[in-house]
Amino acid sequence: MSSVLVVNQPVAAAPIPEAPGATTAGYSSRVDAGGKLPDSIPHHSPRILRVALPTPLRRLFDYRPLREPPACGWQPGLRVRVPFGRRQMVGVVVECIDSSDLPPDRLKPVEACLDATPLPEDWLWLCRFTARYYQHSLGDTLHQALPVLLRQGRPLAGRMRERWQALPPSAEAEARLARAPRQAELLAMLRQHHHGLPTQAVLAQSFSREQLLALVDKGLVERLLDPLTAAETGAGRLLAEPALPLNREQAQALATVHERLEAFHPCLLHGVTGSGKTEVYLQLIEAVVARDRQALLLVPEIGLTPQTLARFRQRFRVPVVALHSGLTDHERLDAWEAAASGRAPIIIGTRSAIFTPLARPGVIIVDEEHDGSFKQQEGLRYHARDLAVTRAKHHAIPLLLGSATPSLESLYHAERGNYRHLRLTRRASRHAPARLELIDLRGRPRQGGLIPPAIEAIRETLAAGHQVLIFINRRGFAPTLACHACGWLADCDHCDARMTLHRQPPMLACHHCDKRRPVPDACPSCGSADLRPLGSGTERTEETLAALFPKVPVHRIDRDSTRRRDAFEHMLGQVRRGEPCLLVGTQMLAKGHHLPHVTLVVVVNADGGLYASDFRALEHSAQLLIQVAGRAGRASHPGRVLVQTLHTDDPHLRMLAQQGYDTLAEQLLAERRAAALPPYRFLALLRLESPKEEAASALGGEAAAMLRHWVAAHAPDVSCLGPVPAPMERRQNRYHLQLMLSSARRSQLHAACAQLTAWLEASPEARRVRWSLDVDPQTLA
Template sequence: MQNSSPPRAPRVLGIAIPSPLRRLFDYFPAGAPPSCGWVPGLRVRVSFGRRQVVGVIIECRDHSELEFSRLKPIDACLDNAPLPADWLWLCHFTARYYQHALGDTLANAMPVLLRQGRPFEARTRERWHATDTTTEHDERLTRAPRQAALLKMLGQHPRGLTSQAIFAQSFTREQLRALEAKRLVQCREETLTQNTMAEGKGLLASPALTLNAEQSAALAVLHEGLERFHPCLLQGVTGSGKTEVYLQLIEAVVAKGRQALVLIPEIGLTPQTLGRFVQRFRVPVVALHSGLTDHERLDAWQAASSGRASIIIGTRSAIFTPLARPGVIIVDEEHDGSFKQQDGLRYHARDLAVMRARHHQIPLVLGSATPSLESLLHAQRGHYRRLTMRQRATRHPPAKLELTDTKARIRRGGLVPPVIDAIGATLDAGHQVLVFINRRGFAPTLACHACGWMAECDHCDARMTLHRHPPMLACHHCDRRRALPDACPDCGSADLRPLGSGTERSEETLGELFPKVPVYRIDRDSTRAKDAMDRMLTEIRRGEPALLVGTQMLAKGHHLPHVTLVVVVNADAGLYASDFRALEHSAQLLEQVAGRAGRAAHPGRVLVQTMHPDDPNLRLLAERGYEALATTLLEERRIAALPPWRYMALLRLESPNEAQLSTMASQSATIMRDHLQQSGLAVDCLGPVPAPMERRQNRYHLQLMLSAQKRSLLHEACAWLVAWLERCPEARRVRWSLDIDPQTLS
């Protein structure tokens, strides 16, 4: 006869606490257990030092390295059920792979309100319905005209109205309660995210577009892998209709009762992407990005976790959204650097998307016109299925880059005369022009024409940017601000001049050259106000002749059908940087910017200003396109033994004390090399060397680089180094972090 007694409660709970310490902390369970019992995944409130924190139970066991008398009890259990299993798996993997503390990983991956101990439940709202509209002229309402009017309004809305909508029409809760007491209306509670599919209506709110041959072929391949892990690299030129392929793939996934997660690189793209999905589908679509309030983020998270939301769209942090029925993951613009978190938990959302799709055995789509070299190499090796779309949805081919030599030419606002003439001709034809300059502010710096002094930041190895609105000098690295000097602080000369051009200067110059044409500047400074960017894009899409001046914010993903000329003010800025990925990233950006031209009825043109028109890589990009340049760069990386052919990790160390930092960095390098030699691990250790910007925010920065042919060897070496740093007393006097698969050396 089997023993049916319940399992014995654990004596010890191993809890992950939000801290940089890579270990669990032991507590003993207190109070009545939740209905599910003590299981991993429950949130608990515990005392940690002098404060109370919210942690997550990871282990339930009967033993502890500490004496039981020294263990603290938990203060409260916050959940009746554990957090979603798929989310817990992803957090465990992320902490392991990126060599990060599990407690801190869990805290970063959950909404702020859950970190604060709020219940993991959906917010609800009231929806009022008329029970019988025929009683509108009931004698009970003859002396209550407002109640009668309210009942009439509700009768005109079969699906009912929310309390908020009713109060907006100047009705009161007392009137609702009075009608409810007369049984003329009833109230139902509903979650904020409800299924919007009306009974008898289909999944689509608007019909799908007709696909061309390339789109149809790509979609057919994607449909083949709907029931398994099927990673595909969808490489389509800008304007080739990748989004329509995504929409029709998602239609097939949602029709099977499953969910789709779509990652996009920029928060600025969220409204237009969300709008397109909402217009197409009748199912709930939620967005997750940094612009949401804490309550909105938790609502969206809970809707996805419960399965109410069928489509989830978000920026990089949305990769941690729990899904009840995962069906597909799509990463749009997979090459984009914004998918990599650059501080704290330094994860890459694209790479986590690959692992998550494999874990769930669902298809993965990585879309881009300019794929990363990592993804291209995976496709070459057969790890990804490569799908190409070279035809634009319009009849016009993608615009070619035309290199314009700027040597020995007078510039106005960064523009040379032939380019200014081309801008004028385009505006005269009734079209729009996009001027791309990846520097905000009026000018990169302020200089003295008499002695050569330049405005430099006191806290960084960088020059301060000149701004005109408002007038000031600002450091874009530490955000330090300074008033404009009346004279040169070195020689006293009043001949101070702006050096170079930024978006503000280009805007001012274009306004002077073309006074009858509106100029829209789109950068981080001009779009700080809520909805500022949406308002400008609405004006731009009216189609009247206009000049658009913008940074990367304008270059990515936006459909600007009336732009037929794109001008790149300075193509050299990113081509000759010290980072080995600089050329790849600059080429991707140039191609993305070029893709804004000629997306509708008229062909496009792209003028690229450069001091080095004979540079072989730039010429290769202009004449044969990104794919040819990527092939060359992949071969160069193979010869130089650089990623993606090898795996890399970067130990970053920083401190305000330069001598102390140098000693610690040298000690770390020596200890690491000794360990590698003794263990026989085939891992290279390079450095320490100064970071590309050695002094930033009044702190000095040094780096130690590890690289290996095999990922497992690199992680073994990194785990040993992290463990040594955590034990080393000197390491506590500096700030250090380990960046697995760094995307930039700065």
């Protein structure tokens, strides 16, 4: 999504014609992906409630309201439980109207209203925009944006904590404690704490709940219930520790954002790794919270959330809550409710946290804004960074996008003046960022993917008492298993992909469909026992390093080794002690982690994204290389980065190594402009998949023919390419095809997307093929 167009020209998709046969008996349906939904609330009691339900249908459903309306009256944003077919579903009221296409006696009644007050208005607005922009069902959008417990119909209320507080003395009541010495001791303890004590603190002192209740019965103690998220601390006590001094560039960047704290003000904070972007975030949030406003900070990975939370909670006295998929359902609801009520002034979360309601929004910050994990790749395919732009515009608040390697879209907007471009060119450690040193792999022996010059550099770094990060973006022991006699390769039966060899535990696994099978004792093709692993993964590199440096701890950090809760943080805690060690990791280690004792980074193979079919592959590979290089030399010692490659003469790789990411990004933008690719043109991708190749191909051909005929008359700027096989045509035993729409005008692209989805929903053939529409795709894979 090219965010500036959302900012300057909000576009509503063209109304979608209602598909034939869309009305279900007992319901009257309305297309929900068209124009704006009404924001006004009728003052009279409506006869019809139009409800969004969690179905893929892009329609609303009409129901009769209860005879007794809720105390707040019927209005948009109320959750209701309604019958739908043979099931009961929880939906959200979107409109309150007086008439329906069906007579009232054919409409089913609402069974229950689940809320005393409607869901937050800003949350409902964002969901409406998201459904309209991404051509998705409004009901499913609302469903995905709610915490799980609210989807199930639970009340919108966070968990409470008991607190026991002593009441003013009463001579008569205290006289009754003469024969209850333990109760007297408990009362004396509570009087020492003017704000009372929670139940756990009382029980920890060997008192019982029965003794507390006995004091309540005697009128000496009262039982209070507080939300788990405490209320904000009083003015003047915002910080638990002082802010760090800013250098000139940091202070200038902060002052620029401060200029307009009460208006939409998008800024791109473009700072080299280790330049102190987080300190700018902290001091900006301090200014926002001091104005009694809330701050939302988005981070790309769950792995970054604990360290970010720890730093923010160490700095601020006010509540800081987290929202990410690693929380329990109750924890997520607690944080969501605390943000919606305004008790939590600082909210930190991953992609889905963009849907967190804010009572008093003050600023939105997106850290590592270039990161691909901000794009949802299935279901509701939204981009959290782009929704952050839209949401900041709606609330008229500042937006700060931070990165050492900004996306080409953000650089494009900064060049055009749509974003303020703020630069941080110096590291806090005062060492210059480490340059990439390209090492030629050709003709050199390898051990676990490492060649002799890299191994020698590792040995020297460990001897100096420092740490080394070996970056290899492949899990497992080896990318595949091969027969040395006949050339057989371990292919996946369900995908056009090789199976990865794992040693812990021994197995062959497909990383695309998760199919697993035992490692064969002999070649299934010729019977030879000479089976050899090809290439290196994290497990093989770990094994090699453990043999080369037996006295040095080797920590492997990938998705397999960090499955246990808190395993990632536990490993990083060991690394941060500072003893010499080796870290073998995937891109989990490349983003945002402060590893002060790492002075050498070795990239095992930098060629993965150089010649991929996806037009964004080179951009993403360059960002990943610069990010992982940024882990070296962040403290008192300079860093060094060795990049092993088979293509040391590749012009893009040489430009990245010698002139840096900014120069390469300028070159890539020029290439995108010449090729009419984003950010200079807007894309939408229709994905088709079916167990039968002929079914997907036939539907794709019909859809393309219909669309080409339609755009010729209504949207001539839209081009339609395909259908063509996906880069991996067969995956999970299903055939995948793609149809790409492209346009220089977003409004025409959305009109074509609306027409396409309406046609697919009405097509009988489309019911036998799984399809999805991805607006602003971040990958063609």
